[in-house]
Amino acid sequence: MEAVMTQDVGVNDLPWKIEYDENRCTMCGSCVASCSFKAIKAGVRRKSVTRAEGGQPKPIHEHEAIPVIKQVASLTDFCRGCGMCEKVCPNNAIRPVRNPDTRKTLLSRDNGPIKRGGRTNLNAQRTLDSIVVGRISQMTDPSLDSVRHTFDIRAPFGRVLSSKELPFQVVDGKLVKKGHTPPVNWIYPLVFSDMSIGALSTRAWEAVALAVAYLNEKCGLPVRMSSGEGGMPAKLLQSDYLKYFIIQIASGHFGWNRIIKAIPHMVTDPGGILIKIGQGAKPGDGGLLPSAKVAEHIQAIRGVPKATLSSPPNHQGLYSIEESVQKMHLSMNAAFGFRVPVAIKCAASSTSVSVYNNLLRDPYKICGGFFIDGIQGGTGAANEVSLDHTGHPVVSKIRDCYLAAVAQGLQGQIPLYGGGGIGMTGNAAADAFKMMCLGANGVFVGKVLIQLLGCVGNEQGRCNACNTGKCPTGICTQDPRLVKRLDIDRGAQKIVDYVLAFDAELRKLMAPIGNSSLPIGRSDALVSTDKAVADKLGLQYVC
Amino acid sequence: MCRIGSIKSKVPIQPSMALKLMLPQQEGHDNSGFAMVMQDLYGIFSGNKDKPLLSMACTQKGAQIVENYMDSHNFVQIAEWIPVPDKRPGLDIQAMPYYIFRNYDYPEDAANMTDREKEDLLLDTRLALRKLLDESGQGYVYSFWPDVLTLKEIGDPRDIATYFHLWDDNGCLVAKSIVVQCRQNTNYAIVRYAAHPFFLQGYTLCANGENTFYTKNKEFQKSLHRGYIGFESDSQCFLNTLHYVHHELQWPLGYYKHVITPLPFEEIDKREDREVLTGIRQSLAHLEINGPNTVIGVLPDCRMVTCCDSKKLRPVVVGRDENMVAISSEVCGINEILPDRDMTQDIYPDEREIVVIDNNLEVTRWKQ
Numbered sequence: 001m002e003a004v005m006t007q008d009v010g011v012n013d014l015p016w017k018i019e020y021d022e023n024r025c026t027m028c029g030s031c032v033a034s035c036s037f038k039a040i041k042a043g044v045r046r047k048s049v050t051r052a053e054g055g056q057p058k059p060i061h062e063h064e065a066i067p068v069i070k071q072v073a074s075l076t077d078f079c080r081g082c083g084m085c086e087k088v089c090p091n092n093a094i095r096p097v098r099n100p101d102t103r104k105t106l107l108s109r110d111n112g113p114i115k116r117g118g119r120t121n122l123n124a125q126r127t128l129d130s131i132v133v134g135r136i137s138q139m140t141d142p143s144l145d146s147v148r149h150t151f152d153i154r155a156p157f158g159r160v161l162s163s164k165e166l167p168f169q170v171v172d173g174k175l176v177k178k179g180h181t182p183p184v185n186w187i188y189p190l191v192f193s194d195m196s197i198g199a200l201s202t203r204a205w206e207a208v209a210l211a212v213a214y215l216n217e218k219c220g221l222p223v224r225m226s227s228g229e230g231g232m233p234a235k236l237l238q239s240d241y242l243k244y245f246i247i248q249i250a251s252g253h254f255g256w257n258r259i260i261k262a263i264p265h266m267v268t269d270p271g272g273i274l275i276k277i278g279q280g281a282k283p284g285d286g287g288l289l290p291s292a293k294v295a296e297h298i299q300a301i302r303g304v305p306k307a308t309l310s311s312p313p314n315h316q317g318l319y320s321i322e323e324s325v326q327k328m329h330l331s332m333n334a335a336f337g338f339r340v341p342v343a344i345k346c347a348a349s350s351t352s353v354s355v356y357n358n359l360l361r362d363p364y365k366i367c368g369g370f371f372i373d374g375i376q377g378g379t380g381a382a383n384e385v386s387l388d389h390t391g392h393p394v395v396s397k398i399r400d401c402y403l404a405a406v407a408q409g410l411q412g413q414i415p416l417y418g419g420g421g422i423g424m425t426g427n428a429a430a431d432a433f434k435m436m437c438l439g440a441n442g443v444f445v446g447k448v449l450i451q452l453l454g455c456v457g458n459e460q461g462r463c464n465a466c467n468t469g470k471c472p473t474g475i476c477t478q479d480p481r482l483v484k485r486l487d488i489d490r491g492a493q494k495i496v497d498y499v500l501a502f503d504a505e506l507r508k509l510m511a512p513i514g515n516s517s518l519p520i521g522r523s524d525a526l527v528s529t530d531k532a533v534a535d536k537l538g539l540q541y542v543c
Numbered sequence: 544m545c546r547i548g549s550i551k552s553k554v555p556i557q558p559s560m561a562l563k564l565m566l567p568q569q570e571g572h573d574n575s576g577f578a579m580v581m582q583d584l585y586g587i588f589s590g591n592k593d594k595p596l597l598s599m600a601c602t603q604k605g606a607q608i609v610e611n612y613m614d615s616h617n618f619v620q621i622a623e624w625i626p627v628p629d630k631r632p633g634l635d636i637q638a639m640p641y642y643i644f645r646n647y648d649y650p651e652d653a654a655n656m657t658d659r660e661k662e663d664l665l666l667d668t669r670l671a672l673r674k675l676l677d678e679s680g681q682g683y684v685y686s687f688w689p690d691v692l693t694l695k696e697i698g699d700p701r702d703i704a705t706y707f708h709l710w711d712d713n714g715c716l717v718a719k720s721i722v723v724q725c726r727q728n729t730n731y732a733i734v735r736y737a738a739h740p741f742f743l744q745g746y747t748l749c750a751n752g753e754n755t756f757y758t759k760n761k762e763f764q765k766s767l768h769r770g771y772i773g774f775e776s777d778s779q780c781f782l783n784t785l786h787y788v789h790h791e792l793q794w795p796l797g798y799y800k801h802v803i804t805p806l807p808f809e810e811i812d813k814r815e816d817r818e819v820l821t822g823i824r825q826s827l828a829h830l831e832i833n834g835p836n837t838v839i840g841v842l843p844d845c846r847m848v849t850c851c852d853s854k855k856l857r858p859v860v861v862g863r864d865e866n867m868v869a870i871s872s873e874v875c876g877i878n879e880i881l882p883d884r885d886m887t888q889d890i891y892p893d894e895r896e897i898v899v900i901d902n903n904l905e906v907t908r909w910k911q
Contacts, residue, residue: 137753137755137834140752140753140835141752141753141755141834142835142856144854149854150807152807152808154808156825156828160825160826160828161822161826162826163787163792163823163827164792165826166822166826168794168819168822170793170794170795173795173797174795174816174819175794175798175816175819177818177819177822181822184821184825186808186821186825406762406763406766407766408766409763409765409766409767411759411762411763411829412825412826412828513755514753514755514833514834514835515755515756515833515834516833517805517831517833519756519759519833520759520829521759521762521829522755522756522758522759523758524757524758
C-alpha cells in the first residue's frame with residue numbers, strides 16, 4: 001500500500017495525459033527518443049496475474065514485469081501535447097490527450113512567473129469572422145474574372161507625400177520630377193514578420209528566407225521579410241538578396257554591430273528598416289531570448305555571451321515620440337542615404353491613434369509605415385501573464401487609425417500594416433482582404449509561417465514551448481538534433497505554395513467586388529453579422 | 544445604366560438636338576429624369592456671356608431667399624429668364640414651382656479681383672445659396688458661372704422637354720456645347736442633385752456606371768476642397784477629381800486619366816516617366832476609380848473630353864462631321880443626329896485613351 005500525499009504532482013495535474021496502449025506497443029523506443037520534453041520514459045509495470053491450472057481449480061498467483069511507456073509526472077518535464085510520440089509511433093500505440101482537469105497553471109509558479117511562447121490563449125476571439133464580403137458586383141457593376149483579369153496587388157512601403165507636396169513641374173506639357181521625394185517601395189501586401197535568428201533556428205529562418213527569395217525571383221511576388229531583432233548572416237547582408245529584407249532594429253540593438261560593419265560592403269539597399277517599439281504578444285515588454293537558445297552561432301551573430309538576452313522594454317534615451325522620430329527615424333534614414341524607407345512597429349494600444357497622428361504630422365515626413373501588432377500576435381518567449389492579459393485587438397485599431405487619417409485627409413500617407421492573428425484560422429487571404437477594406441495597406445504574418453514549416457502550437461495551449469529550446473519541430477530551438485528534424489526545402493516550399501494560394505484567394509475576393517486594385521478603405525464592401533462589430537467599424541449590419 | 548451624351552458644334556444648337564441624341568438609347572426601365580448643362584450660350588443669353596448665370600429650381604420662398612442673399616452680397620441682377628411651362632395634363636414630370644435663370648453682374652469690389660478670386664467668389668456664392676436652400680428645403684441651385692446653364696428635372700425626358708418647350712426650337716436656349724443625361728434609376732429615392740451632369744467652377748461632367756471606389760474617393764475628396772460636397776451620386780467623384788487634377792494641381796489634362804485609371808505597376812516600371820507616374824499613383828491612390836465607367840466632360844475653355852474605365856466595361860463612341868462632334872454611350876444616338884457622317888471615322892476610345900475635342904472640333908487622342 002502506498003500513501004497518498006496531497007502535494008505530490010500527478011499526471012492528472014498536467015495539461016496533457018498520455019494515452020498509451022501496451023498491447024499495441026512494440027517497445028521500439030521511438031516515442032521516448034522523439035519527446036524533446038522528456039515527458040515520457042520507458043518503465044516497467046508490475047502485473048499481478050492469477051491463473052488456475054489442472055483439473056481442479058488451484059489458483060496460482062504470479063507477478064509479471066511488463067515494459068511500458070510511462071508519462072512523467074513533473075511540472076518541468078511535462079507533456080506539451082506536441083504529438084511527436086504519436087507521429088513517430090509505428091503502431092498508433094500512444095498519443096497525448098488534453099486534460100480538462102489540469103492544475104498546471106496554478107501549480108507551476110514555484111520559480112517565478114510562467115514563461116512560454118505562442119500567442120494569447122485567452123483572447124482568441126475572431127472579429128474578422130463576423131465580417132463578410134457582402135457587396136458583390138453583379139448587374140450594373142460586373143464582377144471581374146479572377147483568372148482572366150490582371151490584378152495589381154501591391155502595397156506602398158514608405159512615406160507618401162500629398163499630391164500638393166510632390167516636386168513636379170510642367171515641362172512641355174509633361175510633369176517632370178524636380179527634387180527629392182521619400183523612398184517608397186511597392187511590395188506585396190503580405191509581409192513576413194519579424195522572427196529573429198535565435199528565436200527561430202537557423203534552419204527555420206533560412207527556410208523562410210528561401211521562400212522569400214523564391215517568391216520574388218520565380219513567382220514575381222515582391223514579398224518582404226523582416227529580419228527580427230537578431231541581425232542577419234554577414235553573407236546575406238552583402239548579397240543582392242538583401243533587397244528582399246526589412247532589417248529590424250529593436251531596443252536591444254542585437255545584431256546591429258554586424259549590420260553596421262556590413263553597410264560599406266552592401267551591394268544593394270535593404271527593402272526597408274523597421275524600428276520595433278513594441279509587439280502585440282507582450283506590449284510593454286522587450287524581446288526575450290532564454291539562454292537555452294543562445295547557441296554559439298547566435299552568440300556570433302549577435303555578439304553576445306551565452307546568457308538570457310532581454311531587450312529593454314523601450315529604446316534607451318528616448319523619452320517622447322517626437323524625439324523618437326528625430327533620433328531614430330533620422331539616423332536610420334541617414335544611415336542608408338535616405339534611399340530606404342523606415343517604418344515603425346508598435347503594439348496595438350488604446351493610444352495607437354495618438355501615435356499615428358503624431359507620425360502623420362511629423363514635419364520631416366520620414367516615417368514610412370506604421371505596423372500595428374495586435375494581441376493575437378505570437379512570440380518566442382514571454383511571461384504568460386503578458387501573453388494572456390495585456391494587449392489590444394488589431395482590427396478596430398487599424399480602422400481607428402485609418403479613420404483618424406481620413407478625418408485629416410492624410411489617408412495613405414503613412415501606410416498602415418496590421419498583424420497579430422492574421423491567418424489564425426488558416427485563411428490569411430480572407431483576413432488580409434478584410435483588413436485592407438478597413439484601411440490597412442497590408443498585413444504581416446509570423447505564426448502562420450512557422451505553422452507552415454511544421455509548428456504544432458496553437459492558442460488552445462498546445463506546445464507553446466518556443467522558449468524552452470526544446471521545440472519538437474526544430475523550428476524554435478538551436479539544439480542540432482532537433483533542428484535536423486526540419487527539412488529546409490520542404491518547409492520553404494510549403495510557404496511558397498501557401499503564398500501562391502493566398503495570391504489566388506485574394507484575387508477570388510477582389511474579383512466579385514469588381515476591383516483590380518487593392519480595395520484599401522473600401523469598408524462599403526464589407527458587412528457584419530455582429531451589430532457591435534458593425535457599429536464599431538462603421539459597417540453595414542446584416543442578419 | 545444611365546445614358547449620357549454630349550454635342551459640341553461649330554453652329555449653335557438647341558436642346559432638342561441633345562434629346563434626339565439620347566432618346567434612341569432608351570431601353571427598359573430608363574428615363575426617370577433629364578438633365579443638361581449648356582455652355583457657350585447664344586439665344587437669349589448671348590448678350591451676357593461674361594456675366595455669371597445662376598441656374599436654379601425653387602419655390603417662391605426659395606427665390607426670395609436667393610434674392611435676399613444676392614442683394615446683401617452686392618450682386619446686381621442684369622437679366623432673367625423664367626420659362627413659362629407647358630402644364631398640359633398627363634406629363635410625367637415632378638416639377639418645381641419656379642425655374643430661374645438669371646445673369647448677375649459681379650459686386651463692385653470684384654473689379655480688383657484676379658480671375659482666381661472671381662472663380663472662388665462664384666463658387667462660394669453657389670455653395671452659400673445651396674446651403675440656404677437646403678436648410679429651408681426651398682429649392683436647388685445647380686450652377687453659377689458665366690455662359691453656363693443647367694436644367695435638371697425628374698420625370699420622362701420627353702415630357703420634361705414638352706414642359707419646357709424644348710421641342711419648339713424657339714431659339715431661347717442655344718449653345719455650342721451641351722452635355723446631357725437621360726437618367727435611369729432603380730433607386731427610387733431620387734435626389735435632383737444626384738442627376739448628372741455636375742458642374743464645378745467651369746468643369747462639367749457626366750458619367751455612367753458604378754463607382755466602386757466611391758467610399759474611398761468620397762472620404763478623400765471631402766478634405767481636398769470645400770467645393771467637393773453633396774456626394775449624392777457616386778459619379779460626382781469623377782468631377783471632383785477632374786477639377787482637382789486640372790484646376791487645383793494644374794496638371795496637364797492627360798494626367799487625369801493617370802489618376803483615375805493608373806497603369807499597372809508592371810507597365811509603369813517600363814516607362815521613362817515612371818517616377819512621376821508612381822508618385823501620382825501613390826499620392827492620389829484614393830482618387831483611383833476601379834469600376835465600369837464612361838466619363839464625358841467639358842473644361843472651362845469649352846474643350847470636351849471623354850474617356851472610359853481601364854477594364855473597358857463601359858462603352859463610349861465619338862461621331863463627327865465637319866460642324867459637329869457628338870459623344871454618346873451608344874452609337875444609335877449619334878446615327879440619329881449625324882446620319883450622313885463617315886462612320887469609319889467614329890472613335891471608340893480604348894481603356895487607355897483620353898479623347899479631347901477643341902473649339903475647332905479638332906480631335907486629339909492621348910494615349911495614357
